[in-house]
Structures are given as C-alpha cells and as structure tokens.
Amino acid sequence: VEESLTLTLVTPHRADTPKQRLERLYGECRDDVYAYAASLLGDRSLAEDVTALAFERAFRRRRLFNARRGSERAWLFGIARNAALDELRRRKRTSALLADPPAEPWAEDEELDGVLRRATVRSAVASLTPRERELIALKFHAGLSNPDMARVLGVSESNAGTLLHRTITKLRKACDEQA
Amino acid sequence: MSRHEKRALTAGIERELEALDAALNGDPVHADYAPLGELTATLRSLRARPSEDFARALDGRAARGFARVLGPADTASAAPRRRRARRALMPAVGVALSTVLLAVLAISLSGGSDRRQPAPVPVVGRSAPVSVSPTLSVPSTPARGTASPPTGSAGAGTAAGAAASPSASAAPAARPLERTSTLEVGVAPDTIQSAAQRVFTLASAFGGYVRQSNVSSGAGAQGGANFDIRLPSANLSSAIAALSHLGHVRSENDTTNDVTDQLSSLERSIGGLQAERASLLRQLAAASEAQQEASLRARLHAVEVRISQLQGALGALRSRVDYTSLALSLTPEAAAGATSGDLTPGGAAHDAAQILEAALAVLVIAAAAALPLGSLILAAWLVAAIVRRRLREQALDASA
Numbered sequence: 001v002e003e004s005l006t007l008t009l010v011t012p013h014r015a016d017t018p019k020q021r022l023e024r025l026y027g028e029c030r031d032d033v034y035a036y037a038a039s040l041l042g043d044r045s046l047a048e049d050v051t052a053l054a055f056e057r058a059f060r061r062r063r064l065f066n067a068r069r070g071s072e073r074a075w076l077f078g079i080a081r082n083a084a085l086d087e088l089r090r091r092k093r094t095s096a097l098l099a100d101p102p103a104e105p106w107a108e109d110e111e112l113d114g115v116l117r118r119a120t121v122r123s124a125v126a127s128l129t130p131r132e133r134e135l136i137a138l139k140f141h142a143g144l145s146n147p148d149m150a151r152v153l154g155v156s157e158s159n160a161g162t163l164l165h166r167t168i169t170k171l172r173k174a175c176d177e178q179a
Numbered sequence: 180m181s182r183h184e185k186r187a188l189t190a191g192i193e194r195e196l197e198a199l200d201a202a203l204n205g206d207p208v209h210a211d212y213a214p215l216g217e218l219t220a221t222l223r224s225l226r227a228r229p230s231e232d233f234a235r236a237l238d239g240r241a242a243r244g245f246a247r248v249l250g251p252a253d254t255a256s257a258a259p260r261r262r263r264a265r266r267a268l269m270p271a272v273g274v275a276l277s278t279v280l281l282a283v284l285a286i287s288l289s290g291g292s293d294r295r296q297p298a299p300v301p302v303v304g305r306s307a308p309v310s311v312s313p314t315l316s317v318p319s320t321p322a323r324g325t326a327s328p329p330t331g332s333a334g335a336g337t338a339a340g341a342a343a344s345p346s347a348s349a350a351p352a353a354r355p356l357e358r359t360s361t362l363e364v365g366v367a368p369d370t371i372q373s374a375a376q377r378v379f380t381l382a383s384a385f386g387g388y389v390r391q392s393n394v395s396s397g398a399g400a401q402g403g404a405n406f407d408i409r410l411p412s413a414n415l416s417s418a419i420a421a422l423s424h425l426g427h428v429r430s431e432n433d434t435t436n437d438v439t440d441q442l443s444s445l446e447r448s449i450g451g452l453q454a455e456r457a458s459l460l461r462q463l464a465a466a467s468e469a470q471q472e473a474s475l476r477a478r479l480h481a482v483e484v485r486i487s488q489l490q491g492a493l494g495a496l497r498s499r500v501d502y503t504s505l506a507l508s509l510t511p512e513a514a515a516g517a518t519s520g521d522l523t524p525g526g527a528a529h530d531a532a533q534i535l536e537a538a539l540a541v542l543v544i545a546a547a548a549a550l551p552l553g554s555l556i557l558a559a560w561l562v563a564a565i566v567r568r569r570l571r572e573q574a575l576d577a578s579a
Contacts, residue, residue, distance in 0.1 A: 088575060
C-alpha cells in the first residue's frame, strides 16, 4: 500500500487595516454617497461639500467602526446622512433658496419615450414627502440593501421594507396620474 | 432579516421587494413585475453623478488620507465645528476635573481626620527643620521662652499657654477643656532607647516637655519606657500623630472635661476678694484706733491669703487647659518593624500596605462621588444626542 501525504500550506489572511478598508469603501461608494447627498439636498454644490465631509469624517473615525453594529456601507451612509441633515439645518437657518438639481441633459440618441418616462418619474418623485424621497435615494441612488437602509434610518428591517414598499406603491400611483 | 421580521412582511410585499432587488442588481425580473423593473431602471437613471473635476479632486484627497484642507465651505463651518468638538470634549474634561477635585478633597479630608499622618508642626523656633526619622520632619528645639513649661503661678502659666496656643486665645468663644491622653506605642525591642530619645525631641519640638520618664531596656518583653508629657493643647493632635510614627499604635485614649464653670467661679471669687481687699485697705487708711487697725490688718491678711490660694488654683486650672497631660508608653513589640526608625523589609511592607490601603480608600471615595456625577453626564449626553437627532429629522421634514 502506497501512502502519500499532502501538506497544504495555508497563508493566513492578513486583515486589512482600517485605512485600507476605508480606501476600498471610498472606491465603492464615492458616486453613491454623492448621488444620495444630491437627492437629499437638491443642490450639486452642497452635495459635493457633504460628500467630501462625509468621507473626511469617515477617515477620521475609521477606528470607531464596529462590524457588529452593521456593515461599513451602512456606517458610511449614516455619517453622510448626518452631514446632509446638518447641512439642511444650516440651510434652513440661512434661509437660502435652492433649486432642484438640474436634469441630466438628453442624449442625442435617446428616444422620446424614455425622455418622457424620466420626466414623469422625476415629477412623481418630487411629489413625495422628504422622507419618502430619502427612501428612494437610499435604495435607487445609493443602492443600499434593506438591512443597510434600516441601519441608516434607525428602524427595523421589516419596517424599512414596509416603508419602501409603501413609497414605491405611492410613486407608481403618482406616475400613473402624471401619465 | 430575522425570521420573525420576515414573517411580519406579507408574501406579496416580500416578492415585490425581491423583484426590486433583482432589478437593481441587473438580474431578470418575472413578467408580473416588469413595470416595477422598468420603474427601477428609470429611477436608477435619474441618479446624479459627480462632475469629473469634483471626482478627481476627491480622489486626490482620498489618496492623501483626507487630510484637513479648508475649502470655502469648510471655512464657513470651521468655527462651529471646532465649537462642536469642544462641546464633545466637555463631558470628558468635566469627569476628569471632578475626579481630580474629589480625589484632592478626599485626600485632604482623610489627612485631616487621620492623626497617624505627620501633621505640620507649628513653628515655635527660628531654626530650620531637623529630620528626625525618614518619614517625619519637625522643627528644632523651640526658642527659649516661647514654650516654657508652666509654673505654679497663674500669670506665668497663662502667658506660656497663650504663647504656645495662639489659636486658643484667638478663639474666645471656645469653651476651655481639660484634656488627658494616653498613648501606647509598640516599638521594636532593640530600638527602645532611640525611640525614647525621639520622644524628648518631639515633645520639645511641639512646644511641650517631658515631666517624668522611665526608660528600661532589656531582652524581650522586659524593656519599655513610660513618659508623662505636657503638651500645648493646641498641638496635641499633631504631637500624637508624630509620636504614633515611632511604632505601631496599640491603644490611644482621650479624656476631656469642660472646666468653664470652675474657671468662672474662681474668677468671680477672686474678683470678690479683691474688691473686699480694696475696701479693707480704704478702711485701714481711715482707721484711727489701734485695735480697729489690728483687726483690719488681720482680715486683710486672711483675704490676701485666700486670693493667693484662689489665684494658684486658677493658674493650675489654666495650665491644665493650656497644657494636656499625655501618658506615653513605649512597649516592646517584635512586629513594629521599620516604623520605629530602622528600615527593614517587614516594616517597609507594612508601610506599603498602609499606603495602598489609603490609596484604595481614596479611590473608593472618588468612585462613590464620581458615579452619580458620571451618570448625570451620561444622561445629559444621551439627551443631547436625542435632541440632535430630532433636530436633524425635523430639518429633513422641513426640506419639502
């Protein structure tokens, strides 16, 4: 009987440092954070400020992240949300009047149906309440999962799912009315 | 999502949410949910995208680890941010300051009530302090006259008492107390002699004197020393604290007796007799007959004798008030160790244990005081967090 012994050397995986993890998170979430801030604030310039501030705070507090309290993505969007709401408070105090974010320019080859559909949906979104618009921003612009949304909003997962479903239903109804 | 929470959503809602997630991930969606997929794609297309310039600038900052660079927006909000940072640090600073304050308070209180601590000795001489033991420093022998032992005469006794106990004369409201104390200190058998010498030095340093002493040295328990010490009452506590450092305190006893009534009674009697003497002197000056004059002289003599007796009694009483009698016994004790003067490992360990015990007591007191304070600060911090969160939510609601 010939016996063979195979030894497999397993290199232990060295965990990323908090800085490396955050650099990776930045690469994955930069555009999402910006999209979320722009939806919430309705101003591209302020959205840029808030995005930069959110990442700056995240880099500064990277050692405070606790994986048991949610994903890094939810943690980052929690910071971004606080920064955006602080900005909203400041804007309220200064009473600055800001316009909605300008619509993306039409592409040359875009069909009219598509353009109309986008205009309808945009108008329907504008008819929602701020909290409902935030849900839309977190789900469709930031691309958060329901558990992450729940963590950011400070509600239970089932509550987040219910709120999202209710908002989508309302949005579809508004779209039908607009059409 | 937990099983319980999943059950909370109806099957229809769950399916719609799953279809929505599938559409977001670019996966095929069931035909029943095609409109939902279409809506998802449209919403996704409305997503704002950062400008290339901003993305490039932000990438640069990310590469540098987001080091603080004050832009126009930052400049506007830099001061409020610094204020917020300071506010965030306030609870920690408050807790630290309170702990330090309480620790200092606890140490000072324990030092005030613990007579084992070497209390500061009143300066009765002009010379520099002389070190008596490694842990004790007392002034040298007082200048002549400042703490001279009381004599039998009332005037000298009162003067000495007043000089040695300024606090007693400065506080007229204090009731005069006659005190006697006994102190038994265990010292190492081979250090009886040196400890006895220190007793003389300490008694003198605290403005007192050794009235009587008996020192006997011998093997084992045969040795020992007894002292009858007179100390200014104002310095008694400090002196006992210093003497306690000669060794291990085995017993201590204090007796006080309020002599206010006795003092006032004696003073009234003397006053009455002095008035009587003055009257007799006037009658004597006016007397013309020899018999009357002889009678007055006899009465005058009797009054003066009585005055002298009462003044003696008053002086002795004041002396007992100003100077306390301390009966000190030094008894041989093998475990007394280094506290009797020599540095030995056992004595050092004993001292270290005492220091640790005191430090622990201070920590317990500080913790007892800091706990409610910390709870208050925590509650305030929680309330502030809740208010801040509510204000943020209000800002969102108001942004319609």
